[in-house]
Amino acid sequence: MTPFSSVTGPAAPLLAANVDTDVIIPIQALVGTGKDGLGEQAFARLRYRSDGTENPEFLLNQKSWRGTPILLAGENFGCGSSREGAVWALMGMGVRCVIAPSFGDIFHANCFQNGLLPVRLPMDAIRRIAALSGANGLTTVDLERGVVIAPDGEAIPFQVDPRKREALLEGLDDISLTLRHAEAIAAFRDRAQTERPWQ
Amino acid sequence: MPTMFDRIWDRHVVTTLGDGWDLLWLDRILLHDLSGGRALREVAERGLRVAEPSRVFATPDHAVSSAPGRTASTFPRGAQLLDSLRRNCAEQGVRLFDLGTRENGIVHVVAPEQGIVLPGVTLACGDSHTCTNGGVGAVAFGIGSSELTQALATNCLPQRRPGTFRIRFEGSRAPGVTAKDMILHAIGRFGAAAGTGMALEFAGSAVRAMSLEERLTLCNLSIEMGARVGMVAPDNTTFQYLAGRPFAPTGALWDRAMADWRTLPSDPDARFTRDEAIPMTEVAPQITWGTSPEQVAPITGTVPTPEQARSPAEAEAWRAALDYMGLQPGQKLEGTKVDWVFIGSCTNSRIEDLRAAAAVLAGRKRAGHVTAWVVPGSEEVKAQAEAEGLHRLFLDAGFEWREPGCALCVAANGESVPPGARAVSTSNRNFVGRQGTGARTHLASPATAARSALEGAITDPRA
Structure with a gap:
């Protein structure tokens, strides 16, 4: 996993609610290919016109926001399918942090598995940042301090699960952490097998 | 005074991890072709084995053609995924319900049907609709690819209790x-x-x-x-359904299990x-009008106007949805012309769904401009429907009778609803582009879908 400490950039305001993982990455991009190249397909249906050329009206195609590491989003960002390709695609286009009032649960979990930081802030704070964002209005997300620094210097604190925060800062993944409990797992297995063998 | 969910969760906590996290034991892990092969390979690449292969079940469903008489190679890009699933299941000793075998089908149709998911178990699968399996009284949840690899390697997942x-x-x-x-x-x-x-x-x-x-x-x-x-x-409905299923317990173990299951509620x-x-x-029959399942109305109702929205943001979302769907604010839903009808998916592809759809047909034919597909959820469902003659009713009505799989629900198998076409679907997501680029999806019940195919327009099945 890619560790995360802090990022700075022009936070792109993609504020619609319920942006689902089908929109973030069409399923067709995930059939028979690996993680590489998914960045090109992120938001494909919004980003490209039917002839395959870029849609200049799509926010992330515009000069101010192209390649930004920070997305500002609306309620329930990443709802829908469990496809982890949504996270791979966002990271493939350079996004390292999404700030939204709420996230789809599975997407939220997938973010932490890959080093993409999901930050929950109230919608009014997100709108405040959006109003100030631009080429000359940079936002910083600092995980170590747990603050978003808005373009006008306002420091907005955010909460991240302590376990996930540590894993992100150090780039640790769960398999090695879980395997530390091998003895407890074996003991549980034996007990469960006796108590409820049908399970 | 625990809830059923908390009771089952508590039984599966291997150890607490602090900060509200538990290490949760998994009784079952389900795999499908889209992510199963890769997850198994990643376990091997880390120098690990699948911890509990007898608890893992795999079935290809997402990227397989639903064309009558299909084989794995009918959709070549999917064939690569299936090939990877086959190889990795064989290497890790994981049971695979391969294409064409009686146990094959959509993973969430197969698990209850085979008695793989049982009351009181924990079950994880790399698919968001894993929640389907909770219908038998299990804690079943969808996970991403990384969590799937972890689940296979350790048979546990660190989880925060919801x-x-x-x-x-x-x-x-x-x-x-x-x-x-x-x-x-x-x-x-x-x-x-x-x-x-x-x-x-x-x-x-x-x-x-x-x-x-x-x-x-x-x-x-x-x-x-x-x-x-x-x-x-x-309850008894659950027990009657599960009794005698291939992977359900039998004999004295069944009795013990059932006694335990009665304590779960x-x-x-x-x-x-x-x-x-x-x-x-x-509650009346419903149909979605927008691009989120929350954008739904009674079938006798109208498309809302943005002025009725609860916030400017919602009004904006509704405008975008209506623009994509090609609908006018305030228009009646009934009578809207339909081009496609899809009966299938892990939502509504079981035998009762097919019976309900077939019952609507009444010897009539689909409207001439409608393409109508029936995709049974599994080989078992397909065989049962054919034994009952339902396939004949669908074919006589001009519907296509196809092979099991996710098909048009997720359009990952080379099949899709054409751009701009309006579909009434029994599936679960009306997201932008879900059934194909530019496809317009209305979610509804099998009866509503079948009736709309006959009339060629959105139609109240009670009418």
């Missing part, structure tokens, strides 16, 4: 109201994010009266309300994080 949200459907169903209508109504009422961070329990007299298959449909759309878990308490005084009641008098 809150609980009970929805009670009280009263009896009006004629023509199905499980699909009930859950769409609930999503419309509470919103697509109402269940985020929650485990749903569906209860109340209307749920108790449901068949097991209807409970699976109800739980299937939990994730469309944001909840990874949806559950219905096990939430205590009468159980406290839920949120508890809501829906009187059944308020």
Whole structure:
């Protein structure tokens, strides 16, 4: 996993609610290919016109926001399918942090598995940042301090699960952490097998 | 006074990890072709083995053609995924329900049908509609690829316990109201994010009266309300459904299991994080009009106008949805011309769904301009339907009778609804582009879908 400490950039305001993982990455991009190249397909249906050329009206195609590491989003960002390709695609286009009032649960979990930081802030704070964002209005997300620094210097604190925060800062993944409990797992297995063998 | 969800969760905590995290034991892991092969390979690449291969079941469904007479190579890009799933299952000793075998089908149709998912078990799968399996009284949830690799390697997952949200459907169903209508109504009422961070329990007299298959449909759309878990308490309906299924316990073990299962339901005084009641008098047949399952209305209703929205942001979302769907604010839903009808998916592809759709046909033919597909959820469902002659009714009505799989629900198999075409689908997501680039999806019950195919327009199945 890619560790995360802090990022700075022009936070792109993609504020619609319920942006689902089908929109973030069409399923067709995930059939028979690996993680590489998914960045090109992120938001494909919004980003490209039917002839395959870029849609200049799509926010992330515009000069101010192209390649930004920070997305500002609306309620329930990443709802829908469990496809982890949504996270791979966002990271493939350079996004390292999404700030939204709420996230789809599975997407939220997938973010932490890959080093993409999901930050929950109230919608009014997100709108405040959006109003100030631009080429000359940079936002910083600092995980170590747990603050978003808005373009006008306002420091907005955010909460991240302590376990996930540590894993992100150090780039640790769960398999090695879980395997530390091998003895407890074996003991549980034996007990469960006796108590409820049908399970 | 625990809830059913908390009771099952507590039984599966291997150890607590601090900060509200538990290491949760998994009784079952399900794999499909889209992510299963890769997850198994990643376990091997880390120098590990699948921890509990006998608890893991794989079935290709997402990227397989549904064309009559299909083979793995009918959709070549999917064939690579299936090949990887086959090789890795063989290497790790994981049971595979391969294409063309009697056990094959959509993973969430197969698991209950084979008795793989049981009351009180924990089950994880790399698919968001894993919540379907909660219809038997299991804690079943969708996970991403990385979590899937971890689950296979350790048979556990570090998880934070979600809150609980009970929805009670009280009263009896009006004629023509199905499980699909009930859950769409609930999503419309509470919103697509109402269940985020929650485990749903569906209860109340209307749920108790449901068949097991209807409970699976109800739980299937939990994730469309944001909840990874949806559950219905096990009861005699559940036990009768599971008895004799290939992987269900038998003999004395069955009796022991059933005695245990009777202790699972939430205590009468159980406290839920949120508890809501829906009187059944308020639930009519539903159809979605927008691009989120929460954008739904009674089929006799109209498309809302943005002025009715609760906020400027919602008004904006509605405008975008209506623009994509090619609908006018305030227009009647009934009578809207339909180009495609899809009956299938882990939501509504079981035998009762096919019976309900077939019952509507009444010897009539689909409207000439409609392409209508029936994709049974599994080989078992297909065989049962053919034994009952349902396939004949569909074929005579001009519907295509196809091979099991996810097909047009997720359009990952080379099949899609054409750009601009309007589809009434029994599936679970009306997202932009879900059934194909530019495809316009209306979610509804099998009866509504079948009737709309006959009339060539959105039609109330009761009319």
